[in-house]
Structures are given as structure tokens and as C-alpha cells.
Amino acid sequence: xxxxxxxxxxxxxxAAALTVLAGCASVSPDGLQGRAMEQAARSAPTLAAxxxxxxxxxRSDAQTQLQVWLAQPLTQDNAxxxxxxxxxxxxxxxxxxxxxxxxxxxxxxxxxPHLTLGRLVNGxxxxxxxxxxxxxxxxxxxxxxxxxxxxxxxxxxxxxAQDVLQVxxxxxxxxxxxxxxxQVAAVHSRMVEAAEVxxxxxxxxARTGNWSRLQWARExxxxxxxxxxxxxxxxxxxTAREQLHRTLGLWGANARFTxxxxxxxxxxxxxxxxxxxxxxxxxxxxxxxxxxxxxxLDTTSTRAGWAGAAALFGSVxxxxxxxxxxxxxxxxxxxxxxxxLELPLPLFDWGGTARTAARLEVERSAxxxxxxxxxxxxxxxxxxxxxxxxHDLARQQRDEVLPLRALIQNExxxxxxxxxxxxxxLLAEARTAATASARAIEAQRDFWxxxxxxxxALIGALDTPAxxxxxxxxxxxxxxxxx
Amino acid sequence: MQRRQFFxxxxxxxxxxxxxxVALATLPxxxxxxxxxxxxxxxxxxxxxxxxxVTLNGWTTPWRMNQGVKEFHLVAEPVVRxxxxxxxxxxxxxxxxxxxxxxxxxxGDRVRIFVTNRLPxxxxxxxxxxxxxxxxDGVGGLTQPAIQPxxxxxxEFVARRPGTFMYHPHADEMVQMAMGMMGLWITHPKGQHPHxxxxxxxxxxxxxxxxxEPGSKTPKVNTMLEHNIWCWNSRAFPSISPLVARxGDRVRIxxxxxxxxxxxxxLHGHEFEVTGTDGGPVPPTARWPEVTTDVAVGQMxxxxxxxxxxxxxALHCHKSHHxxxxxxxxxxxxxxxxxxxxxxKIQKIVPxxxxxxxxxxxxxxxxxxxxxxxxxxxxxxxxxxxxxxxGGMFTTLKVRQGxxxxxxxxxxxxxHPPGTLAYEWQGAPAATPRPARVDAPGTAPTEPSARKPAxxxxxx
Numbered sequence: 001x002x003x004x005x006x007x008x009x010x011x012x013x014x015a016a017a018l019t020v021l022a023g024c025a026s027v028s029p030d031g032l033q034g035r036a037m038e039q040a041a042r043s044a045p046t047l048a049a050x051x052x053x054x055x056x057x058x059r060s061d062a063q064t065q066l067q068v069w070l071a072q073p074l075t076q077d078n079a080x081x082x083x084x085x086x087x088x089x090x091x092x093x094x095x096x097x098x099x100x101x102x103x104x105x106x107x108x109x110x111x112x113p114h115l116t117l118g119r120l121v122n123g124x125x126x127x128x129x130x131x132x133x134x135x136x137x138x139x140x141x142x143x144x145x146x147x148x149x150x151x152x153x154x155x156x157x158x159x160x161a162q163d164v165l166q167v168x169x170x171x172x173x174x175x176x177x178x179x180x181x182x183q184v185a186a187v188h189s190r191m192v193e194a195a196e197v198x199x200x201x202x203x204x205x206a207r208t209g210n211w212s213r214l215q216w217a218r219e220x221x222x223x224x225x226x227x228x229x230x231x232x233x234x235x236x237x238x239t240a241r242e243q244l245h246r247t248l249g250l251w252g253a254n255a256r257f258t259x260x261x262x263x264x265x266x267x268x269x270x271x272x273x274x275x276x277x278x279x280x281x282x283x284x285x286x287x288x289x290x291x292x293x294x295x296x297l298d299t300t301s302t303r304a305g306w307a308g309a310a311a312l313f314g315s316v317x318x319x320x321x322x323x324x325x326x327x328x329x330x331x332x333x334x335x336x337x338x339x340x341l342e343l344p345l346p347l348f349d350w351g352g353t354a355r356t357a358a359r360l361e362v363e364r365s366a367x368x369x370x371x372x373x374x375x376x377x378x379x380x381x382x383x384x385x386x387x388x389x390x391h392d393l394a395r396q397q398r399d400e401v402l403p404l405r406a407l408i409q410n411e412x413x414x415x416x417x418x419x420x421x422x423x424x425x426l427l428a429e430a431r432t433a434a435t436a437s438a439r440a441i442e443a444q445r446d447f448w449x450x451x452x453x454x455x456x457a458l459i460g461a462l463d464t465p466a467x468x469x470x471x472x473x474x475x476x477x478x479x480x481x482x483x
Numbered sequence: 484m485q486r487r488q489f490f491x492x493x494x495x496x497x498x499x500x501x502x503x504x505v506a507l508a509t510l511p512x513x514x515x516x517x518x519x520x521x522x523x524x525x526x527x528x529x530x531x532x533x534x535x536x537v538t539l540n541g542w543t544t545p546w547r548m549n550q551g552v553k554e555f556h557l558v559a560e561p562v563v564r565x566x567x568x569x570x571x572x573x574x575x576x577x578x579x580x581x582x583x584x585x586x587x588x589x590x591g592d593r594v595r596i597f598v599t600n601r602l603p604x605x606x607x608x609x610x611x612x613x614x615x616x617x618x619x620d621g622v623g624g625l626t627q628p629a630i631q632p633x634x635x636x637x638x639e640f641v642a643r644r645p646g647t648f649m650y651h652p653h654a655d656e657m658v659q660m661a662m663g664m665m666g667l668w669i670t671h672p673k674g675q676h677p678h679x680x681x682x683x684x685x686x687x688x689x690x691x692x693x694x695x696e697p698g699s700k701t702p703k704v705n706t707m708l709e710h711n712i713w714c715w716n717s718r719a720f721p722s723i724s725p726l727v728a729r730x731g732d733r734v735r736i737x738x739x740x741x742x743x744x745x746x747x748x749x750l751h752g753h754e755f756e757v758t759g760t761d762g763g764p765v766p767p768t769a770r771w772p773e774v775t776t777d778v779a780v781g782q783m784x785x786x787x788x789x790x791x792x793x794x795x796x797a798l799h800c801h802k803s804h805h806x807x808x809x810x811x812x813x814x815x816x817x818x819x820x821x822x823x824x825x826x827x828k829i830q831k832i833v834p835x836x837x838x839x840x841x842x843x844x845x846x847x848x849x850x851x852x853x854x855x856x857x858x859x860x861x862x863x864x865x866x867x868x869x870x871x872x873x874g875g876m877f878t879t880l881k882v883r884q885g886x887x888x889x890x891x892x893x894x895x896x897x898x899h900p901p902g903t904l905a906y907e908w909q910g911a912p913a914a915t916p917r918p919a920r921v922d923a924p925g926t927a928p929t930e931p932s933a934r935k936p937a938x939x940x941x942x943x
Binding site: 190193194196200201204205209410411413414415417418419420422424426427430 | 816
């Protein structure tokens with residue numbers, strides 16, 4: 001904002017300032033949504049491609065894209081796009097941003113002047129008073145207020161941008177969970193198939209007399225367990241999918257999309273996340289919540305500068321009067337002109353409480369900035385640690401556990417070939433291998449969740465506690481012990 | 484396959500071993516053997532004459548005469564034995580092989596044996612069945628201190644009575660015998676013994692068993708009975724040499740058992756007599772005809788017969804599991820279990836799966852399926868008429884017309900004279916068997932089942 005140095009005592013200058021400032025005081029046509037999106041795109045360049053276009057016409061075009069996106073298996077990027085266009089909670093938040101903007105513009109409009117008309121009649125005179133006056137304080141403080149409102153707008157925009165990023169992150173998380181849960185459910189179906197074959201063959205063994213009812217019952221019990229685990233896995237998949245629907249803001253026919261069949265492959269650890277220290281620095285520079293807190297501190301400290309004056313001078317009023325007195329008999333008119341300044345007398349309130357409040361507000365903002373910075377640092381460190389560990393774990397599952405399981409299954413087949421192991425040993429290994437692949441899927445999912453958390457922690461506050469590892473499917477673990 | 488080196492002169496390759504010549508300057512050079520093939524009999528170059536034995540897939544160690552004393556040198560050491568083609572096992576043995584070399588002496592010989600320990604732990608040697616001074620009996624702790632690694636002990640005694648004997652450790656013997664430490668000792672009679680006949684063929688072997696996890700190389704020494712590798716002289720069929728005889732030869736087979744269970748040794752086509760034990764020759768009046776003799780644990784049996792029937796005659800342990808290679812004893816019987824509709828499902832889960840055992844286990848002998856590495860099939864070996872479905876303690880006695888007296892080569896498959904071979908019935912086919920009935924578990928069958936196993940198990 002280019003504000004001229006306000007010279008309270010020179011009305012002409014003030015009037016010129018008014019003309020300039022009035023330019024700022026218009027409602028943004030998209031209710032600041034474009035600004036919020038731009039801010040989000042600046043903060044998260046990787047996300048820029050998924051953000052809805054700033055202008056409203058293009059955005060409504062994007063809406064029609066929805067059916068195209070939903071017609072193909074839903075990718076993670078499309079999930080984010082849909083969420084940013086459709087999610088009602090985000091739309092609520094953005095509408096609020098628009099309302100705030102409108103209020104800002106309203107606050108910046110010049111106070112309406114007061115026109116006072118009076119007609120006074122006595123025996124020989126008729127006096128008509130015309131007085132045009134308005135509160136001078138509003139006018140005097142307009143540059144400050146303009147600046148403050150601009151800061152408040154930036155603050156709100158930053159917070160809204162952060163909401164946008166969080167919605168995007170939520171969409172990613174929901175998509176990851178839904179896809180992983182669907183994959184895990186498919187693995188459980190394979191386990192059920194293996195158990196079904198085992199139980200069926202066991203039944204035939206018992207019928208032929210080769211096995212006892214006890215041996216058959218053991219295989220049946222494995223099948224029952226497998227069915228129970230499958231039911232739980234299917235419920236988990238359905239729940240995760242419902243969460244995805246909520247996060248994307250989809251219902252009805254729109255919710256009948258197909259999910260992508262697998263999670264993205266595990267990437268190599270990018271060089272830029274290898275240095276935790278650098279990441280902390282980056283977060284302190286970039287994070288929107290920190291920027292917002294800084295902006296808040298600026299605002300409160302500027303405001304503190306004139307809080308006392310405002311309290312002291314309350315409503316300084318300036319009026320212009322033009323009074324016409326007409327002699328009733330002669331019809332002679334006499335016009336008096338002049339101005340009137342209305343000043344409150346600082347007898348009781350010298351503005352001390354307002355100043356204290358303002359000072360405390362500055363203190364609060366400073367403390368808030370400090371707190372936010374502290375949180376930002378630990379959030380980044382936690383997210384970074386989780387990222388590295390989950391990457392190691394997922395890589396271990398992919399590069400060590402799964403190949404080992406494949407080797408074990410292969411060796412068991414060789415032993416079966418040599419009649420050294422039975423078909424039930426083969427099926428048991430198949431079940432164990434399936435459990436391992438479920439764990440590998442979960443590890444891959446955990447990595448991508450940690451990736452989402454880390455990317456978010458670098459640009460904004462984490463809305464949910466960071467992904468916790470080590471909670472992988474106790475039910476599946478129990479399965480693998482069953483033979 | 485055993486023909487390769489049979490007549491390659493001294494197949495007992497006398498080579499320098501890891502034992503230092505300087506350190507053993509006064510010791511006889513230890514002879515060593517690398518090949519698992521049957522070595523030709525060692526005709527005694529000096530000392531009292533005798534008719535040498537043929538050690539099945541083994542060899543006889545040469546000796547040094549030192550002022551009338553026969554000096555032998557045994558080196559106890561880790562070895563790798565090819566138990567079957569492509570199947571190598573880490574064993575402990577003597578002079579490059581497990582079992583160690585056969586020691587052949589004559590009744591009345593003074594024998595001095597140097598024993599060098601190249602094992603990671605102490606050992607001793609017990610001369611099983613010998614009359615000797617108590618201090619030469621080789622029981623660690625009882626009759627002598629153990630031979631520590633790197634040390635050499637000397638045993639010296641007179642071979643007082645003729646017969647078939649063994650040697651093996653008597654220190655940590657459970658481990659050392661499970662690892663294959665053993666050898667044969669033959670004391671030939673001096674001159675003509677009234678109870679010991681002159682034979683044309685004299686074969687000797689030890690029965691031993693190992694537990695080698697499929698895919699591994701070292702025996703599990705703690706296994707007591709559930710062994711899976713059943714051997715004669717640490718070889719398993721089809722790698723055990725055939726016993727060859729000229730028609731009309733008198734044949735002696737000396738068998739010693741150093742496993743933890745008994746082995747009924749069965750010969751086809753001939754009756755034999757047990758002519759000796761480790762206690763000595765059996766008086767002719769005490770012998771009785773047999774086709775199977777049980778060789779109990781720690782025993783030796785000498786059987787003799789006249790090889791008068793031409794052919795390839797099976798000689799094997801009659802415990803059927805002992806004529807098998809490694810098998811899963813926990814694998815359930817699948818006979819008669821219908822796999823219809825399940826094979827595809829299993830293959831979906833285990834792509835390489837094939838049905839086996841539905842009709843019995845003979846599939847195993849015919850199918851050549853990939854196995855774990857360093858594992859030989861449960862049933863293997865092929866004869867002129869197809870798979871033999873044997874592995875382990877099985878070989879053949881091959882009786883042929885007009886073989887050379889010293890010809891021990893495998894004469895190949897027997898050519899059956901016309902009219903002496905089982906043949907397929909060419910008449911009307913037998914009645915179609917009734918389809919198998921299925922009984923609910925736990926109910927008595929209403930009629931006998933034609934399927935294996937015989938459904939008599941319920942009538943107790």
C-alpha cells in the first residue's frame with residue numbers, strides 16, 4: 001500500500017490520500033480465493049498443478065472435469081484436485097475468507113458525513129442551519145487502518161492458503177489409506193483362498209480316512225480365522241473409502257469411482273530431505289503459519305502505535321456549517337459559514353488501558369510467533385525422522401522381506417517336489433507370504449503418509465499428529481503364527 | 484560309474500597330506516584317498532600272505548613293515564564325501580575319506596598304529612572286537628587320555644584272532660560317529676582255519692546313517708533315529724558299487740552296523756549262512772540257512788554263499804525307509820485323495836505346484852522335479868526296465884558266467900535268457916475294479932476297500 005505520510009492538519013493532503021486509499025477499498029471479485037490459491041501454489045510448487053484455477057470461469061470449467069476424472073481409476077493427484085474443488089469444508093473456509101474481505105472493504109470505506117439541517121423560527125427571524133460534519137478520526141487513521149486491514153487480509157489469506165494445503169494433504173492421506181486398505185483386503189482374499197484349498201483338501205483327506213477329524217478341524221479353524229481377518233480387512237477398506245469420499249466431498253453416483261490399483265512406487269530418498277538442519281531452516285522461512293504469526297505481530301505492533309491516540313481522541317469530529325438567517329420582515333438574508341471541531345476532553349480516560357491492552361496484544365503476538373516457530377521446528381524434525389524411518393522400513397520390506405518370503409516359498413516348493421514337505425506346508429507359506437505382502441503395502445502406505453506429513457510440515461502446521469509407525473496389523477501378525 | 488578308476492593301478496593315491504613331514508619324520512607316511520569309488524583289493528606286498536577283501540566304495544590302507552611290525556598311520560580329519568552323485572556331505576573321517584581305510588592284517592601280526600588328530604576336538608580310537616591290552620582299547624578317560632587336536636598317539640598290539648572288526652572313536656563318540664568316523668578292520672586267518680572257508684570274492688562294508696537337512700551339507704549330530712541318509716560306507720544307492728561274482732564263486736560279505744538301529748540285510752536269489760560275527764567264525768554245526776540276517780547295532784555279520792544263480796540280484800536293508808533317500812516323515816499320506824478342482828486353485832497360489840501322492844509315491848521315482856540344492860531324490864536309480872524307486876541301502880549282486888578271477892568291473896545289465904523274464908498277460912483283460920467307496924470318518928467300512936492302504940485298520 002502506498003500511503004502518503006498523513007498530515008492531519010492539512011485537509012487537502014488528507015483528501016488526496018483518501019483518493020489513493022479508496023482504490024484499495026474494493027471487494028475482491030473471487031473473495032480472495034485466487035490469492036489464497038496463489039499463496040498455496042507459491043508455498044507448494046509441487047501442488048501447483050493440482051490447484052483449481054484462480055478465475056471463477058475457469059474453475060467452473062474444472063468442475064465439469066470431475067466426471068472425466070471419476071471415469072478413470074482415481075489417482076492421487078486427481079483426488080487432490082477433486083478435494084480442492086469439492087470439499088464442502090474448504091468451500092466454507094474460502095467463503096468465510098470472502099466475507100472477511102467484504103468486511104475489510106466495508107471497514108475501509110470513508111465514514112458517511114453527517115448532514116444536519118435545522119430550521120429555527122422566532123418572532124422576526126427564520127434561521128436555517130446546514131451543517132455537514134464527519135468523524136475526523138476515521139479519516140485521520142485511514143492510512144493506518146488501511147495498512148492494518150491489508151495486513152489482516154494477508155494474514156487471513158495465509159491461513160486460508162494453509163487450509164488449502166491441509167485439505168490437499170488430507171486428500172492425499174485419505175487416498176493412500178483407501179488404496180492401501182483395498183490392496184490389503186485383496187491380500188486377505190488370497191489368504192482365504194489358500195485356507196479354503198487347505199480346508200477342502202483336509203476334508204477330502206478325512207473322508208478318505210487319511211486324516212482324523214482333529215487334523216481336518218485344524219485346517220477348518222485356519223479357514224475360519226482367515227475369513228474373520230478378511231472381514232476385518234474388508235471393513236477397513238470400506239471405512240477408508242468412506243473417509244476418502246468425505247475428504248473429496250463426493251456422494252451418490254460420484255462416489256462410485258474405481259481406485260487406482262496400487263500405491264506409488266517407493267522413491268529413492270531425495271537429496272533435499274537428507275539434511276534435517278536445512279529442512280528446519282527451510283520450514284522457518286516458508287511455513288505459512290509462521291508468516292501469518294509474523295504478520296499478526298506486525299499488525300498488532302502498528303496498531304499499538306495509535307491505540308492510545310485513538311482512545312484519547314475517541315471521536316474527533318470536524319464539521320462545516322452554513323447557516324442562513326432570514327429576517328422575516330425584510331427578507332434580508334444573512335449567511336454565516338464556518339467549521340466546527342469537536343474534541344473529547346480527556347478527563348477520565350487518558351488512553352492508558354487501551355495502550356496497555358495494545359502492548360499486551362503485541363506481547364501475545366510475539367509469544368505466539370515464538371510458539372509457532374517452536375512447533376514448526378519439532379514438527380519438521382519429527383516428520384523428517386518419520387520420513388527417513390518409514391522409508392527404511394518400506395525399503396526393507398520391499399528389498400529384504402518380500403524376496404526372502406519368495407525364496408522361502410520357492411524352497412518349500414522344492415521340498416514339496418522332493419516329498420519333504422506337504423501341500424499344507426506350501427499353503428501355510430503362501431499365507432505367510434500374503435501376510436508379508438500386506439505388511440509391505442502398509443509400510444509403503446506409511447512412507448507416503450510420512451512423505452505427505454513432511455511436505456506439509458515444511459509449509460504449514462500439521463493439522464493431525466504425524467503418522468505413527470509400528471502399528472501394522474496385529475491381526476495379520478496373529479495369522480502368521482497360526483501354523 | 485565305479486569302473487572309472489577300478490583298474491587304474493594304485494587307486495589309493497598316496498599323497499602328502501597336511502601332516503608335516505618334518506614333524507612326522509619318524510612316522511609312516513599316511514596314505515590318503517580322494518575317490519569315493521571302490522578300490523581294487525590290495526594284494527599284500529610283504530608280510531604274511533592273505534586273500535584281500537574288497538571294501539565297497541572304499542579302500543585298504545597300505546602299511547610299512549618296521550622290524551617285523553606292521554605300521555599304519557591314521558589321520559582323523561574333516562572330509563567331504565560324495566554320498567550320491569552331486570550330493571556332498573561334510574563329514575569327519577580318516578585319511579581323506581569316511582569311512583576311513585580298511586586295515587587288513589593277518590592273525591598273529593604285531594600291529595602299530597599311529598593316530599594323528601586333525602579334528603577340532605580330541606578323539607581316541609577303539610578297536611572294536613579285538614583282544615588287546617586294556618590300555619590299547621581306546622576309551623577316552625577310561626583307558627587313556629584323549630588325543631588332543633594336533634597330537635599323535637600310538638596303539639600297538641597283536642592281532643590275536645581272525646575275523647571282521649571295526650574301529651571308531653570312543654571320545655565324544657555320539658558326535659564323531661554321527662559325523663562318519665569309522666572304519667573296517669579285517670584279520671585274516673594265518674593258514675587254513677577249520678571254520679573259515681576259502682572264498683573267491685570277499686566284500687566288506689559298514690552300515691552308517693546321517694541326518695542331513697535337505698539343502699544343507701552337514702549332518703545333524705543330535706538326531707537319534709530319524710535319519711534321512713541311509714548308507715553303506717557313506718554311499719547311498721544308486722552310488723553304491725555292485726557286488727560282482729563269477730558264477731560258482733564262493734562269496735563272503737562282511738557287514739558291520741554303526742548306526743543306532745538294526746538293519747535286516749536281505750539277499751535275493753540265494754540262501755546264505757552267517758559264518759561269522761565279531762565274536763569269531765561260527766562253527767559249521769551252528770549255522771543255519773537264511774535269506775535275511777539282522778545286523779544289530781554295534782554288530783558284525785559275515786555271510787557266505789555260492790553265487791550259482793546268474794542275474795542282477797538285489798541286496799538291501801529290508802527296512803523299506805532305509806532304501807529311500809531323504810523324505811518328509813511328517814508328510815501326510817495323500818493316497819486316494821481326490822484333487823479334482825483344487826489343483827488350479829493351488830497353482831494360483833503356488834504356481835509351480837503339481838499333484839503328487841494321490842496314487843502313491845511312485846510318481847516321485849519317475850518325475851524329475853527340481854529339488855533343494857545338495858539334495859538327492861527320495862527315490863532314484865534307473866534299471867533296464869525303468870525307475871528302481873530306491874535310494875539308500877540298496878545295491879545288486881551281479882552273478883555272471885566266466886568273469887576273470889580279479890575282475891570286479893560292473894558287467895552291466897543282465898541279459899535274461901528267453902523265457903525267464905516276467906511278461907505281460909496278453910489274454911482278456913481283468914475285470915474292471917470297483918470304484919473306491921468313500922466312508923465317513925470314524926465309521927467302519929461296510930466292505931473292504933480295493934485301495935491302498937488295506938482297509939483292515941478298523942478291526943482291532
